[in-house]
Amino acid sequence: MTEKKVYNVAIVGATGAVGQKIMKILEEKEFPINKLKLLSSINSAGKELVFNGKTIIVEEAKPESFEGIDIALFSAGGSVSKQLAPEAVKRGAVVVDNTSAYRMAENVPLVVPEVNNEDIQKHNGIIANPNCSTIQMVAGLKPIKDAYGLSRIIVSTYQAVSGAGVNAVNELENQSQQFLNNEELEANILPVKGDKKHYPIAFNALPQIDVFQDNGYTFEEMKMINETKKIMHDPELSVIATCVRLPFFTSHAESVYIEVDKEGVTVEDVWKELRNAEGIILEDDPSTQSYPTPLSAANKEEVFVGRVRKDLDNDKGFHLWIVSDNLLKGAAWNTVQIAQSLIKNNWLQG
Amino acid sequence: MTEKKVYNVAIVGATGAVGQKIMKILEEKEFPINKLKLLSSINSAGKELVFNGKTIIVEEAKPESFEGIDIALFSAGGSVSKQLAPEAVKRGAVVVDNTSAYRMAENVPLVVPEVNNEDIQKHNGIIANPNCSTIQMVAGLKPIKDAYGLSRIIVSTYQAVSGAGVNAVNELENQSQQFLNNEELEANILPVKGDKKHYPIAFNALPQIDVFQDNGYTFEEMKMINETKKIMHDPELSVIATCVRLPFFTSHAESVYIEVDKEGVTVEDVWKELRNAEGIILEDDPSTQSYPTPLSAANKEEVFVGRVRKDLDNDKGFHLWIVSDNLLKGAAWNTVQIAQSLIKNNWLQG
Numbered sequence: 001m002t003e004k005k006v007y008n009v010a011i012v013g014a015t016g017a018v019g020q021k022i023m024k025i026l027e028e029k030e031f032p033i034n035k036l037k038l039l040s041s042i043n044s045a046g047k048e049l050v051f052n053g054k055t056i057i058v059e060e061a062k063p064e065s066f067e068g069i070d071i072a073l074f075s076a077g078g079s080v081s082k083q084l085a086p087e088a089v090k091r092g093a094v095v096v097d098n099t100s101a102y103r104m105a106e107n108v109p110l111v112v113p114e115v116n117n118e119d120i121q122k123h124n125g126i127i128a129n130p131n132c133s134t135i136q137m138v139a140g141l142k143p144i145k146d147a148y149g150l151s152r153i154i155v156s157t158y159q160a161v162s163g164a165g166v167n168a169v170n171e172l173e174n175q176s177q178q179f180l181n182n183e184e185l186e187a188n189i190l191p192v193k194g195d196k197k198h199y200p201i202a203f204n205a206l207p208q209i210d211v212f213q214d215n216g217y218t219f220e221e222m223k224m225i226n227e228t229k230k231i232m233h234d235p236e237l238s239v240i241a242t243c244v245r246l247p248f249f250t251s252h253a254e255s256v257y258i259e260v261d262k263e264g265v266t267v268e269d270v271w272k273e274l275r276n277a278e279g280i281i282l283e284d285d286p287s288t289q290s291y292p293t294p295l296s297a298a299n300k301e302e303v304f305v306g307r308v309r310k311d312l313d314n315d316k317g318f319h320l321w322i323v324s325d326n327l328l329k330g331a332a333w334n335t336v337q338i339a340q341s342l343i344k345n346n347w348l349q350g
Numbered sequence: 351m352t353e354k355k356v357y358n359v360a361i362v363g364a365t366g367a368v369g370q371k372i373m374k375i376l377e378e379k380e381f382p383i384n385k386l387k388l389l390s391s392i393n394s395a396g397k398e399l400v401f402n403g404k405t406i407i408v409e410e411a412k413p414e415s416f417e418g419i420d421i422a423l424f425s426a427g428g429s430v431s432k433q434l435a436p437e438a439v440k441r442g443a444v445v446v447d448n449t450s451a452y453r454m455a456e457n458v459p460l461v462v463p464e465v466n467n468e469d470i471q472k473h474n475g476i477i478a479n480p481n482c483s484t485i486q487m488v489a490g491l492k493p494i495k496d497a498y499g500l501s502r503i504i505v506s507t508y509q510a511v512s513g514a515g516v517n518a519v520n521e522l523e524n525q526s527q528q529f530l531n532n533e534e535l536e537a538n539i540l541p542v543k544g545d546k547k548h549y550p551i552a553f554n555a556l557p558q559i560d561v562f563q564d565n566g567y568t569f570e571e572m573k574m575i576n577e578t579k580k581i582m583h584d585p586e587l588s589v590i591a592t593c594v595r596l597p598f599f600t601s602h603a604e605s606v607y608i609e610v611d612k613e614g615v616t617v618e619d620v621w622k623e624l625r626n627a628e629g630i631i632l633e634d635d636p637s638t639q640s641y642p643t644p645l646s647a648a649n650k651e652e653v654f655v656g657r658v659r660k661d662l663d664n665d666k667g668f669h670l671w672i673v674s675d676n677l678l679k680g681a682a683w684n685t686v687q688i689a690q691s692l693i694k695n696n697w698l699q700g
Binding site for chain 1 (some may be wrong): 502504506508523526527530541545546547549550553554555556557558562565566567575588590592594596597598599603605607617636637638639641643644645646656657658659660661662663664667669671
């Protein structure tokens with residue numbers, strides 16, 4: 001008889017959209033849990049949530065909350081992670097952090113398991129989960145990079161409002177109904193909750209996600225640029241992004257132009273690599289109008305790729321359309337995948 | 351005392367979305383009309399429309415309809431233009447055609463007045479109005495091309511449903527309400543009315559506009575590619591497009607990457623050229639979150655440009671966000687501009 005190892009797991013931000021998805025995935029994947037601790041801000045503490053048929057009372061996240069915890073999954077915003085992740089690590093937990101707090105820190109691995117799983121073992125207690133729009137792009141491009149090299153990425157995104165939180169979701173729903181009723185649209189959240197101006201998202205497109213940086217790019221665009229280079233271990237890789245918020249609820253889509261290193265690569269070559277890749281579903285057949293859309297990819301774990309075309313002028317250029325559920329592969333599922341890998345590879349000790 | 355020249359004008363497809371916009375613009379711009387003839391299919395014939403306070407009865411478009419007409423503005427679909435535009439020309443009319451029927455014909459000028467106005471005079475009776483997504487892009491890029499040269503364009507579009515006609519507009523409206531009511535979405539029109547499959551557009555994104563070509567690109571994408579080269583008189587210009595239909599009603603937006611010929615061009619240089627350009631409004635200030643959106647550009651004549659950024663890796667690369675009302679500058683207004691130019695420059699005789 002063998003004994004199965006089980007772990008004490010904490011979810012920080014358990015009542016939020018991503019926290020809820022994480023709970024659901026831990027259940028579905030039968031994650032080897034001994035005890036699950038659900039943590040939140042003081043406002044949500046006391047709420048009762050059901051996990052594997054048992055009711056768990058949400059507790060306020062404090063430094064002491066992490067005593068005895070093996071794995072802590074953080075998804076409660078950057079400031080909470082900055083404050084409490086080191087406290088969790090100090091108490092022996094390994095943190096998988098779903099905020100931008102530690103992503104670019106030199107001693108913190110930034111991981112998409114299909115791309116750079118082996119980086120996990122270099123952790124010093126914290127592993128960062130990349131930005132949602134970055135995750136699906138690097139997952140879709142990794143098989144192509146491995147086979148043919150990759151020198152350049154130009155991406156234009158089509159991003160769902162759920163990436164901006166539950167208030168943004170409600171705002172799109174409310175504004176859509178206001179529009180259909182010929183009422184004035186109330187805009188209080190998007191494009192960025194804390195920014196100076198707000199614009200309607202219903203039946204509109206907002207070319208701003210997160211705040212503007214001094215160089216004219218938004219923080220979301222710089223995240224895609226910097227995180228992609230770090231995950232792919234290639235500071236020389238040219239990556240440029242234009243990030244746009246759109247009126248749909250779930251899944252980000254991306255129009256991606258790439259340049260590979262090898263000459264003479266065909267669309268069939270690219271298809272072959274994508275078909276054989278873990279976590280990728282190729283959905284690409286013009287003859288049957290097959291391609292992924294935000295609605296078709298919603299509530300699915302995989303990254304979907306379609307519209308693969310060779311550039312008409314550049315032999316090394318290709319265009320792709322990459323779609324994935326921003327709350328699953330873009331957040332909760334990638335977080336749990338990292339936790340699974342920590343266990344499976346015996347990397348909890350780093 | 352001088353006598354003002356006035357013209358007999360026909361609108362073919364007068365009851366359609368673009369036909370209606372053309373009527374409105376002819377009124378607003380006080381186009382010098384002697385007699386306005388409104389033509390349509392037999393189904394809409396008999397309808398009464400008001401122009402400059404006078405009621406006009408819509409007539410069925412027939413070859414004889416064009417007797418005595420000086421300028422015929424066609425916006426009733428490619429097959430109607432193919433059948434009736436030559437009949438109009440035979441009877442002495444100059445045709446401005448808003449369909450794809452003649453755009454790539456060698457002896458037909460394809461014109462955006464801000465870009466290649468002088469091509470109009472080479473007409474042989476027909477002048478073609480470009481595709482909506484092409485018009486706003488070439489208008490936005492022309493000032494940059496003139497100042498710094500242009501070798502490459504990679505565009506990802508964000509296109510409104512009104513480009514697919516009034517049935518698509520109704521479909522988005524109906525599906526949006528169905529979605530908010532938690533009902534099943536009925537999809538019968540988009541992405542392409544006559545194609546094999548239909549997908550919901552409400553709260554979704556469809557990476558297909560018009561039918562697929564043998565090379566894996568859609569016809570809309572090939573229109574942008576081929577028309578841009580023709581309008582800009584540059585067959586060597588590299589142009590590649592990814593065209594996406596989105597759930598908003600009016601205005602197309604475009605994420606455009608360009609490479610200029612000149613080295614060392616700055617964002618301020620590009621701003622200066624755009625500020626001085628006719629028909630362009632620069633709306634670009636990150637410090638005040640200023641950029642155009644489909645909602646802000648709707649019902650306006652101009653092409654709006656924002657989010658101008660220098661590429662972070664390529665000195666000659668720039669990224670822009672170009673937005674314009676697809677039914678106005680993208681169709682009706684550009685058509686009327688061509689008619690105005692025909693008159694103003696005395697080019698009716700070609």
